[in-house]
Amino acid sequence: MSVQAAARRPAFRFGFYESLFGIVVALFAVVTLVRFTRGLGATTNLSDQFPWGLWIGFDVLCGVGLAAGAFTLTAIVHIFNLHKFEPIVRPTVLTGFLGYVLVSMGLMFDLGQPWRIWHAIIYWNPESVMFEVAWCVMLYTAVLALEFSPVVFERLRLERPRRIIKVVGTPLVIAGVILSTLHQSSLGSLYLIVPEKLHPLWYTPMLPFLFFISAIGGGIAMTVLESYLSKRAFGRHLEMDLLEPLGRGMVVALGVYGLLRIVTLSGNGALAGLAHPGYEEGMFMIEFAIGVLVPVGLLIFDGVRSSPSGLIAASLCAVMGFVMNRLNISVTGMERAAGVRYVPSWMEITVSLGLVALGFAAFALAVRYLPIFPEAPAHAVTHPATAPGRAPARAALSPESET
Amino acid sequence: MSVGLLFDQTRCIGCGACSAACKEQNDLPLPIEERTTAYTWTVVEKENGANIRRLCFHCLDPTCVSVCPVAALTKTPEGPVVYDSKKCIGCRYCIMACPFGVPKYQWDRAVPVVGKCVMCIDRVREGKATACATVCPTGATMFGERDDLVREARARLVNEPGKYVDHIYGLAEAGGTGVLVIAGVPFASLGMKTDVPQQPLPLLTWQVLSKIPSFVMVWGVFLLGVHWITKRRAEVHDAELAGDDGGDDGMIRVVDDGGRRSGGKGEERR
Amino acid sequence: MDRSAARWLWRSAAAMVSVVAIAGALPDIRLPRDIVYDKAKDSPGPVVFSHETHVAIADNKCTGCHPAPFKMLKPVGRVTHDEMAAGRSCGVCHDGKTATGIQDDCEHCHKPAPPQGGGAAAAQPKGGGS
Numbered sequence: 142m143s144v145q146a147a148a149r150r151p152a153f154r155f156g157f158y159e160s161l162f163g164i165v166v167a168l169f170a171v172v173t174l175v176r177f178t179r180g181l182g183a184t185t186n187l188s189d190q191f192p193w194g195l196w197i198g199f200d201v202l203c204g205v206g207l208a209a210g211a212f213t214l215t216a217i218v219h220i221f222n223l224h225k226f227e228p229i230v231r232p233t234v235l236t237g238f239l240g241y242v243l244v245s246m247g248l249m250f251d252l253g254q255p256w257r258i259w260h261a262i263i264y265w266n267p268e269s270v271m272f273e274v275a276w277c278v279m280l281y282t283a284v285l286a287l288e289f290s291p292v293v294f295e296r297l298r299l300e301r302p303r304r305i306i307k308v309v310g311t312p313l314v315i316a317g318v319i320l321s322t323l324h325q326s327s328l329g330s331l332y333l334i335v336p337e338k339l340h341p342l343w344y345t346p347m348l349p350f351l352f353f354i355s356a357i358g359g360g361i362a363m364t365v366l367e368s369y370l371s372k373r374a375f376g377r378h379l380e381m382d383l384l385e386p387l388g389r390g391m392v393v394a395l396g397v398y399g400l401l402r403i404v405t406l407s408g409n410g411a412l413a414g415l416a417h418p419g420y421e422e423g424m425f426m427i428e429f430a431i432g433v434l435v436p437v438g439l440l441i442f443d444g445v446r447s448s449p450s451g452l453i454a455a456s457l458c459a460v461m462g463f464v465m466n467r468l469n470i471s472v473t474g475m476e477r478a479a480g481v482r483y484v485p486s487w488m489e490i491t492v493s494l495g496l497v498a499l500g501f502a503a504f505a506l507a508v509r510y511l512p513i514f515p516e517a518p519a520h521a522v523t524h525p526a527t528a529p530g531r532a533p534a535r536a537a538l539s540p541e542s543e544t
Numbered sequence: 545m546s547v548g549l550l551f552d553q554t555r556c557i558g559c560g561a562c563s564a565a566c567k568e569q570n571d572l573p574l575p576i577e578e579r580t581t582a583y584t585w586t587v588v589e590k591e592n593g594a595n596i597r598r599l600c601f602h603c604l605d606p607t608c609v610s611v612c613p614v615a616a617l618t619k620t621p622e623g624p625v626v627y628d629s630k631k632c633i634g635c636r637y638c639i640m641a642c643p644f645g646v647p648k649y650q651w652d653r654a655v656p657v658v659g660k661c662v663m664c665i666d667r668v669r670e671g672k673a674t675a676c677a678t679v680c681p682t683g684a685t686m687f688g689e690r691d692d693l694v695r696e697a698r699a700r701l702v703n704e705p706g707k708y709v710d711h712i713y714g715l716a717e718a719g720g721t722g723v724l725v726i727a728g729v730p731f732a733s734l735g736m737k738t739d740v741p742q743q744p745l746p747l748l749t750w751q752v753l754s755k756i757p758s759f760v761m762v763w764g765v766f767l768l769g770v771h772w773i774t775k776r777r778a779e780v781h782d783a784e785l786a787g788d789d790g791g792d793d794g795m796i797r798v799v800d801d802g803g804r805r806s807g808g809k810g811e812e813r814r
Numbered sequence: 815m816d817r818s819a820a821r822w823l824w825r826s827a828a829a830m831v832s833v834v835a836i837a838g839a840l841p842d843i844r845l846p847r848d849i850v851y852d853k854a855k856d857s858p859g860p861v862v863f864s865h866e867t868h869v870a871i872a873d874n875k876c877t878g879c880h881p882a883p884f885k886m887l888k889p890v891g892r893v894t895h896d897e898m899a900a901g902r903s904c905g906v907c908h909d910g911k912t913a914t915g916i917q918d919d920c921e922h923c924h925k926p927a928p929p930q931g932g933g934a935a936a937a938q939p940k941g942g943g944s
Contacts, residue, residue: 180652182651183652189581189639189649216767220767220770221771221774222775222777223774224778251635252634253634253636253650254633254634254655255634257632264615265614266612266615268749268750268753269611269613269615269749271637273756311771315767319760322763334611334641334745334746335641337737337739338643558874560876560880561876561886563877564876564881564886568880569887574882576877675886679876681843682844683844
């Protein structure tokens with residue numbers, strides 16, 4: 142059964158995932174109503190003492206960071222000219238684009254007056270990190286849309302627009318990498334302004350750099366996970382010959398990140414605090430273990446990197462550690478100074494889960510109706526080494542290749 | 545010209561006239577709450593038996609002004625830091641960033657805005673004192689030019705050293721504030737933040753933001769250069785492969801790794 | 815001296831010291847001057863409002879009257895018996911139960927001869943003649 146055929150299985154089956162999805166979306170609709178009729182106080186556990194919570198810490202900080210696979214992959218293929226990774230560019234750009242759309246939707250919930258989100262276009266404050274993030278995210282979402290448009294043009298058989306985009310391909314990718322570098326790091330810069338509030342285990346002048354590096358690592362991990370989930374959902378095979386080198390990339394990114402964390406922590410004296418572990422110290426150690434030590438420790442070994450389960454386990458840990466790090470920065474690290482403990486309300490959680498669910502659904506719809514994955518037999522090899530000479534002719538059929 | 549307020553904690557009797565006048569001047573709804581909120585912009589709290597007033601400090605280089613993405617908060621030339629609710633998108637970065645925890649939000653509204661003391665900018669522009677200073681029966685709140693208030697505060701600390709803690713809060717906090725406080729008990733016991741950095745906080749982010757233009761250029765040139773160099777190598781590698789192969793193993797030909805792994809030919813037979 | 819006398823001496827000394835200390839420590843309180851409400855058409859006489867008496871009753875808190883029902887910065891400057899009967903303005907307290915009301919002794923509020931420029935003489939709370 143080909144990928145497209147697999148995706149064209151009957152849409153409505155009341156299986157476990159479908160029911161779960163239905164429940165989450167129904168609750169999501171209810172919460173949306175409450176949020177916009179009764180305000181933030183009725184929907185969230187936010188307060189004057191704790192104005193930013195799950196919707197910033199997860200939806201924005203993690204959503205943007207984990208969509209970083211798009212700029213990383215397009216850079217690898219179009220800037221470093223490693224065209225063998227071409228086949229995974231489309232799904233990764235789709236993930237990226239959907240990620241940024243979901244972040245924008247999440248912001249609609251978090252902003253007090255979201256219908257005014259366009260104000261940043263006419264009211265400028267170049268001194269504000271948030272102004273810069275807003276602009277970069279706006280522009281980059283447009284770039285992602287343009288980078289993804291050839292898929293749509295192909296489907297609609299609009300050859301001329303497709304060729305136009307192809308012409309601006311490389312400049313577009315370069316613009317995307319620059320914009321991504323700026324806003325990925327700026328999400329960290331947001332927290333530079335609260336040195337007396339953010340716990341020393343997380344506050345460092347290197348925050349922008351740490352956010353950028355961790356985004357690369359997180360983005361690659363998400364790319365691996367997305368490949369795996371696609372395999373399970375649509376009968377895709379796992380392109381181990383592409384994912385294995387990405388695994389190496391993860392080792393480098395996470396390794397550099399981990400080293401930098403240790404260096405900055407020893408620099409500001411926070412490492413000494415680990416000798417007397419309290420709540421924050423515990424959270425940090427878990428975050429560091431899951432997000433850095435375990436993935437790096439696993440992926441150093443060739444055997445792990447070339448095994449699908451090893452790669453996926455390591456990537457899962459990296460993503461969990463990534464999410465934990467950003468929640469530690471936005472929540473854990475800010476609680477002591479705020480004098481309050483923050484736990485998201487069930488409504489906040491519903492919105493975040495609902496957005497993720499909608500993202501999955503949108504991805505599935507896109508795969509069903511658009512040429513995201515190149516045509517390849519579902520029973521193709523999962524590891525090139527086991528079937529010599531049968532390496533699928535992916536690149537030749539890759540829509541981006543010269544024909 | 546930069547006006548400010550001097551709050552002498554030793555003179556405060558906790559009568560609440562300042563809160564009442566503020567409500568009237570800014571048309572805020574009653575009641576006067578126990579702590580500052582988006583609807584109560586100043587209160588007198590009792591902290592460890594001592595009266596202390598809470599209000600915006602109107603920093604000289606305000607953090608809230610620097611972080612607002614749509615410039616809804618601005619530092620006026622007269623001194624007060626004011627808020628334009630028409631621009632605000634409700635991102636609450638000002639609430640998150642203010643080192644004194646001043647701005648508050650209307651969490652109960654479907655169309656919420658921020659609320660904080662604006663130092664009666666309308667009265668100031670008419671040459672009048674702030675409402676709170678006008679009604680304060682003991683003169684605990686004084687209005688005037690910041691320089692004059694600093695001098696007055698210093699004079700009081702010098703003339704009655706036993707009465708005051710030897711520190712003018714707001715002289716250096718956050719790089720200096722328009723609202724100064726002198727007290728008869730330690731500031732920490734009054735619930736005031738003593739961990740505020742002694743220089744303006746906006747510098748912390750400006751250090752990074754100001755480097756963006758040059759960074760964009762350097763990074764752009766670097767990426768372009770990498771693309772150009774590696775493109776050449778990829779083309780060369782492709783050409784070599786095309787020249788070497790008999791051509792009938794078309795599948796192998798296009799599996800291309802940019803010539804990185806090893807020097808080159810025919811190693812891709814997997 | 816015996817113990818009860820000594821105790822008495824200590825206590826009065828302590829009281830005197832406290833009074834002096836508090837009086838010395840209390841900042842000078844500058845209340846708004848007395849407010850004269852001019853005699854209206856059917857009124858038996860002008861009414862002088864004294865802050866001193868009312869602030870003492872309100873335990874040095876201004877918020878009982880301000881900003882509602884009385885503004886501080888832009889006072890209305892006019893009170894009618896109709897308002898008071900409806901429980902507004904002075905009638906919030908001067909309802910006949912909490913404090914003297916409009917049904918009671920007129921001269922409690924309407925002093926026949928207005929004092930010059932306000933001051934301590936007008937601050938006598940009850941029954942004091944002009």
